[in-house]
Amino acid sequence: MRLEVAHDGAVTVTLPFGHSLARAERFVADHVHWLVRKITQMRSSGYTPYLRRSRADYLRYKEQARETAVDIATRLRATFGLRFRSISIRDQRTRWGSCSRRGDVSLNYRLVFLPERTQEYLIAHELCHVLEFNHSTAFWRVVADIIPEYQEHRKALRAHRLR
Numbered sequence: 001m002r003l004e005v006a007h008d009g010a011v012t013v014t015l016p017f018g019h020s021l022a023r024a025e026r027f028v029a030d031h032v033h034w035l036v037r038k039i040t041q042m043r044s045s046g047y048t049p050y051l052r053r054s055r056a057d058y059l060r061y062k063e064q065a066r067e068t069a070v071d072i073a074t075r076l077r078a079t080f081g082l083r084f085r086s087i088s089i090r091d092q093r094t095r096w097g098s099c100s101r102r103g104d105v106s107l108n109y110r111l112v113f114l115p116e117r118t119q120e121y122l123i124a125h126e127l128c129h130v131l132e133f134n135h136s137t138a139f140w141r142v143v144a145d146i147i148p149e150y151q152e153h154r155k156a157l158r159a160h161r162l163r
Contacts, residue, residue: 001019001023003027013027013028042159058109061109066087068111068112069089069107069111072120072123073087076124076146082124082127082128082130082146084099084104084105085102086103086104088104089106090109092106096108096111096122096157097122097125098126099126099127099130101133103130105123107122107123120147121143121157124147125150
């Protein structure tokens, strides 16, 4: 059995095939303290609910996300010499972003709902992969040179799971 709290506060219970609704209700009742703690953590961390994933939302925010990303990436290139070839905006289900060895950056349109400094971290993280195409100690040193408080932004992104 699985219990999950979605970004919009909806609680989902996943049961193996053949289990009853009564079993699900008992499972939720047994884990109500966990649910309350999880929802409280989400609220106290400055959590901002994200829009449900829909094609209309993606189309509505895609261009705003592109403008934001290009603006930040251009500033990072000018200030830190981070290169990129292209930036694309997608409706990714599990990733905030990715970067190819050639500098093609793909970002999730939901970045527009993040605080500005977390947006900067996300884009800097992806651009640093052009220099270090891994998550080695050397990679994190480059990220820290650009965003010294990167760990708090990394943690914030993990708290805002996309699925």
